[in-house]
Amino acid sequence: MTEPAGPTPPSPYPLGLRLGGRRVVVVGGGAVATRRVPALLDAGADVLLVSPELTPALRAHVDAGRLHWEPRRFAPGDLDGAWLVQVAVDDRAAAAAVSAAAAERRIFCVRADDRTAASAWTPAVTRHGPVTVAVLGGGDPRRAMATRDAIRALLGRKGPLLTPAVEEGAPLNTGGRVALVGAGPGDPELITVKGWRLLTEAEVVVADRLVPGLLLDELRPDVELVDASKIPYGPSRAQEEINRILVDRARAGKVVVRLKGGDPYVFGRGGEELLACAEAGVPVTVVPGVTSAIAVPEVAGVPVTHRGVAHEFTVVSGHLAPDAPASLVRWEALAGLRGTLVILMGLKNLAAISATLIANGRPADTPAAVIQEGTTAAQRTLRSTLGTVAADVEAAALRPPAIVVVGDVVHTLTSTILA
Numbered sequence: 001m002t003e004p005a006g007p008t009p010p011s012p013y014p015l016g017l018r019l020g021g022r023r024v025v026v027v028g029g030g031a032v033a034t035r036r037v038p039a040l041l042d043a044g045a046d047v048l049l050v051s052p053e054l055t056p057a058l059r060a061h062v063d064a065g066r067l068h069w070e071p072r073r074f075a076p077g078d079l080d081g082a083w084l085v086q087v088a089v090d091d092r093a094a095a096a097a098v099s100a101a102a103a104e105r106r107i108f109c110v111r112a113d114d115r116t117a118a119s120a121w122t123p124a125v126t127r128h129g130p131v132t133v134a135v136l137g138g139g140d141p142r143r144a145m146a147t148r149d150a151i152r153a154l155l156g157r158k159g160p161l162l163t164p165a166v167e168e169g170a171p172l173n174t175g176g177r178v179a180l181v182g183a184g185p186g187d188p189e190l191i192t193v194k195g196w197r198l199l200t201e202a203e204v205v206v207a208d209r210l211v212p213g214l215l216l217d218e219l220r221p222d223v224e225l226v227d228a229s230k231i232p233y234g235p236s237r238a239q240e241e242i243n244r245i246l247v248d249r250a251r252a253g254k255v256v257v258r259l260k261g262g263d264p265y266v267f268g269r270g271g272e273e274l275l276a277c278a279e280a281g282v283p284v285t286v287v288p289g290v291t292s293a294i295a296v297p298e299v300a301g302v303p304v305t306h307r308g309v310a311h312e313f314t315v316v317s318g319h320l321a322p323d324a325p326a327s328l329v330r331w332e333a334l335a336g337l338r339g340t341l342v343i344l345m346g347l348k349n350l351a352a353i354s355a356t357l358i359a360n361g362r363p364a365d366t367p368a369a370v371i372q373e374g375t376t377a378a379q380r381t382l383r384s385t386l387g388t389v390a391a392d393v394e395a396a397a398l399r400p401p402a403i404v405v406v407g408d409v410v411h412t413l414t415s416t417i418l419a
């Protein structure tokens with residue numbers, strides 16, 4: 001079918017297709033199909049893929065039972081019952097045959113090989129929670145993507161585009177709610193996209209001392225910021241008080257973000273806060289964060305596992321001394337492990353911890369590293385051995401927050417690079 005002649009072609013008519021349970025046929029099993037299929041699956045489409053061959057990524061969808069695959073070339077009958085067809089093949093003649101079969105059946109047809117021959121165009125898309133922005137570039141996909149990228153950058157920032165209702169004083173969602181958001185280990189760019197979006201929507205932010213300051217610096221002035229002051233060995237507002245604030249603010253209809261260092265459930269008391277909200281009948285979600293337990297060693301050049309070196313890593317809190325009656329850690333058992341030991345909150349008890357590990361069999365010459373304020377501009381790294389690490393930390397005046405890593409992985413990358 002040809003489009004009406006004229007100096008400028010008519011503009012496309014934008015639609016949001018609700019594809020849940022509806023058959024969509026994808027013809028082709030290469031790179032284009034690999035890019036297109038996830039969004040179709042995300043929309044709940046019943047995808048039929050027709051192609052003699054598949055990329056490994058598409059095969060993974062087939063193996064997981066997410067779509068139907070016909071391992072052969074296209075036949076017009078494949079379109080029976082379909083609502084939409086995506087042609088993802090280079091071969092113009094084969095693509096034209098699909099187009100013709102689609103037109104005969106009044107099915108919209110997207111063409112990867114020739115946009116001018118297509119009856120539908122796929123827009124460049126950016127998704128922000130419930131909001132989907134789709135951009136058509138007047139036939140120029142690069143223009144569409146550039147515009148989409150600009151909008152995505154705007155939406156990624158705080159501002160009126162994302163939070164018009166909040167700016168005017170009314171919450172986006174009239175019901176109060178709490179999100180427990182992992183802020184990552186220190187670098188403000190290590191928060192997740194979802195965590196960042198929720199932070200831009202928040203009316204109340206209850207923040208730990210260890211969360212990246214720059215994230216707080218960028219909050220809107222009208223956001224209520226509550227400092228939970230949970231610094232190691234320092235003053236700490238009682239957990240009950242934090243729980244109370246979360247519940248009270250949410251009950252008052254506020255959108256609350258509880259911003260926590262690293263991941264909320266790694267020595268973060270996130271579980272207690274989730275239970276407190278749930279018990280109070282307050283809607284609550286958790287957004288995972290990049291935990292310092294893995295990220296901080298990583299940025300200091302220490303992979304927590306490495307092929308042929310460590311097949312396990314154990315994350316343990318050192319906030320209680322090994323002989324403390326309340327300790328839940330079996331340090332003597334940890335001493336028998338060959339893999340990597342990652343100790344959080346362990347500086348104060350490091351002498352006792354290393355002595356216990358050595359006394360129970362971990363060799364004193366096992367490499368050890370201590371990383372203070374990892375992923376931030378103030379990061380400091382000390383390399384040592386289990387036998388001397390406590391004294392070396394004291395001599396270097398390292399202080400919390402810091403992570404101690406014990407195991408051969410400490411030298412793996414440096415020795416490889418130096419070799």
Ligand SMILES: C[S@@+](CC[C@H](N)C(=O)[O-])C[C@H]1O[C@@H](n2cnc3c(N)ncnc32)[C@H](O)[C@@H]1O
Binds near residue numbers: 185232265267293345
């Ligand atoms: C209460 S725990 C919270 C851990 C956090 N939930 C996480 O997943 O990273 C605090 C401890 O995490 C470690 N830590 C957190 N951020 C750190 C950083 N940027 N550098 C070094 N250690 C860090 C320190 O051992 C600190 O004492």
